[in-house]
Amino acid sequence: MSTYEEKFQRLAELGAGDFAHLNGSLEEHFVGVYDLLVEWNAAPTLQDAGLFHAAYGTSGFTDQMVSLDQRHLIADIIGEAAEKIVYLYCSCDRDVFWPRIGVAEPLLFKDRFCGTEFELSADQLCEFCELTAANELQLAAADPDFADQYRAEFIDVFARMKPWLTPQATAFARSVLQPA
Secondary structure, eight states: OOOHHHHHHHHHHTTGGGSEETTEEHHHHHHHHHHHHHHTTOOHHHHHHHHTTTTTOOSSOOOOSSOGGGHHHHHHHHOHHHHHHHHHHHHBOHHHHGGGTTTOSSOEEEBTTTOOEEEOOHHHHHHHHHHHHHHHHHHHHHOHHHHHHHHHHHHHHHHHHGGGSOHHHHHHHHHHHSOO
């Protein structure tokens, strides 16, 4: 099992530091998400997924650090279970899935890469929601303008995600999203 530093070094070798992100480098953001998941006592697999959470791009951040045909590179670093969380997170069609959370029955996830829709397991939904909260709240905590711009949307989506979030994530969301 690699240490955090070794995983981070391998991430850097894949080029994460070469990408700009909202509040600095993509590496800094990845570490911030990882740190939140550690603080929230997330499972080590989810922590590792947080460190690589946007490796294939997302619907909100379309740059890809690694192409989908190289998923094995990420799995070699963080393990297959964590890589599956990374893929799920990156593949989410947010414009379709986020509005369904807490509203639609059945709750169908839409994979933006292949266009398929399917139900997530309870564990997948919890991991997805926790990783989403860590990602968005890390950005909001670091940038008051970002928080102001997305406050209403995040308050809504995290309220609907609450059944699948840990109390730590819910408390952090409340603290970050309270109007100044």
